[in-house]
Structure formats: structure tokens, C-alpha cells
Amino acid sequence: MTDRTHLGDVPPDWLAASTSLAQATRELVEAVALSDADATVLDEARSEVAALTERLRATARPHALRPGPADLAALRAADAGSIVVRPTNPGAVPLEISVRADTAEATWTAGPVHEGPPGSLHGGTSASLLDSVLGTLVQVRGTPAVTGTLTVRYRRRVPLGVPLTVSAALGERDGRRLPVTGRIEAGGEVCVEAEALFVAVER
Numbered sequence: 391m392t393d394r395t396h397l398g399d400v401p402p403d404w405l406a407a408s409t410s411l412a413q414a415t416r417e418l419v420e421a422v423a424l425s426d427a428d429a430t431v432l433d434e435a436r437s438e439v440a441a442l443t444e445r446l447r448a449t450a451r452p453h454a455l456r457p458g459p460a461d462l463a464a465l466r467a468a469d470a471g472s473i474v475v476r477p478t479n480p481g482a483v484p485l486e487i488s489v490r491a492d493t494a495e496a497t498w499t500a501g502p503v504h505e506g507p508p509g510s511l512h513g514g515t516s517a518s519l520l521d522s523v524l525g526t527l528v529q530v531r532g533t534p535a536v537t538g539t540l541t542v543r544y545r546r547r548v549p550l551g552v553p554l555t556v557s558a559a560l561g562e563r564d565g566r567r568l569p570v571t572g573r574i575e576a577g578g579e580v581c582v583e584a585e586a587l588f589v590a591v592e593r
């Protein structure tokens with residue numbers, strides 16, 4: 391076990407292996423959610439998964455790795471660049487977020503694990519995606535901050551299985567208040583709009 395908590399703290403080959411395991415685990419989650427196998431097969435799978443869980447738990451960290459000050463510094467200094475959030479956390483949506491001036495953008499394709507209404511994305515996942523992209527833009531272009539308010543308007547259903555564009559634009563800072571707007575688009579159509587107010591914090 392180590393106390394390293396930031397993505398930039400770990401060796402590149404370890405990060406690649408962990409990212410790859412996290413992606414394979416997301417695929418396992420989808421396979422479990424969709425499996426129509428016999429109960430006997432499900433029980434065998436449970437035993438195999440439980441054994442693997444035990445093996446990995448023996449070296450658990452207290453927190454999943456996240457971007458840290460060193461990861462942000464280079465991006466802050468540049469006009470444009472990208473940052474990957476949650477690549478090693480299979481319980482989260484991994485995003486590569488491109489930041490240019492006071493805007494940010496990420497692309498992601500939703501699968502059946504994130505279904506809400508039939509064939510469409512769960513509204514909570516839409517809000518979470520927006521919070522991540524808007525929040526990352528604030529951290530890169532502003533300051534450490536948390537979401538004070540996030541207002542989401544669902545204009546049309548967000549389809550599964552097609553690339554979604556999640557974008558954000560930073561407004562004018564007013565004291566500790568940092569307004570940000572965002573949207574989720576599919577096939578050039580706006581599906582979800584968001585307005586958020588982030589509040590600057592010490593850390």
C-alpha cells in the first residue's frame with residue numbers, strides 16, 4: 391500500500407496497467423448487468439470475482455487516485471491542453487477533458503449500465519457528467535472550488551451508444567462565486583443544458 395493520491399505520483403507503466411484494469415472492470419459491470427446466464431454460472435462468476443476482490447483489497451489505498459496540483463500546473467500554464475479524470479476508478483465515468491481558454495469539452499459514449507428511461511441516459515448521470523466537466527474547468531482556470539448550485543434542464547433524451555459532447559464555459563468571477571454554463575449534445579442537438587455556481591474554497 392502507498393499513500394500516493396494523485397495520478398501524477400505513480401509510474402506511467404503502473405498507471406497504464408491500472409487504467410486498463412479499471413476499463414476491464416467497467417466491461418465486467420456491463421456484462422453482469424446484462425447477463426442472462428444460468429444461476430450456476432452466475433454463482434461461479436461470483437466466486438471468481440470475490441477471490442479477485444480479496445487479492446486486490448490486500449493492497450488498498452484510502453482513496454482512488456485523482457488529478458493533483460502537479461497534474462493541473464502544466465495545464466494551467468498553457469492556453470490549451472487536456473486532463474484525464476478518474477481513469478483508474480471503475481466506479482466512475484473516465485473522461486479526457488480538453489481545456490482551451492475559458493472553455494472545456496469531453497466526449498463519452500454511454501452504455502446500458504447508465505440507462506434511465508428506456509434507451510436513454512439516466513438524468514443523474516447527465517448531471518454528474520456536467521458537474522465533472524464544469525468543475526474541472528473551474529479548477530483549471532479558476533481556483534479550488536465546490537459546486538454550490540447546479541441547475542439542469544433536460545431538453546430531450548440523451549441517447550445511449552452514440553458519442554456525446556459535454557462542454558462548459560466559464561463566466562465572470564464575482565468574489566468567491568464562479569458561474570459556469572454547460573451542455574450535453576448528441577448528433578449536433580442539445581439534449582441537456584446546465585447552469586452552475588461554484589464557490590471558491592481553500593482546498
Ligand SMILES: CCCCCCCCCCCC(=O)SCCNC(=O)CCNC(=O)[C@H](O)C(C)(C)COP(=O)(O)OP(=O)(O)OC[C@H]1O[C@@H](n2cnc3c(N)ncnc32)[C@H](O)[C@@H]1OP(=O)(O)O
Pocket residue numbers: 457458462473475521522525526529530535536537538539565566567587589590591
Ligand atoms: C481537474 C482537477 C480536479 C478534477 C476533479 C473533477 C471535478 C469535479 C468537481 C465536482 C465538484 C463537486 O461535485 S463538489 C461536491 C458538491 N458540493 C458540495 O459538497 C459543497 C457543499 N457546500 C459547501 O461546502 C459550502 O456550503 C460552500 C463552500 C459551497 C459555501 O460555504 P462557505 O465557504 O461557508 O461560504 P459562504 O460564506 O456560505 O458563501 C460564499 C459566497 O458564495 C455564495 N454561495 C454559497 N453557497 C451558494 C449556493 N449554493 N448557491 C449560490 N450561492 C452560494 C454565498 O452567498 C456567498 O456569497 P457572498 O455573500 O460572498 O456574496
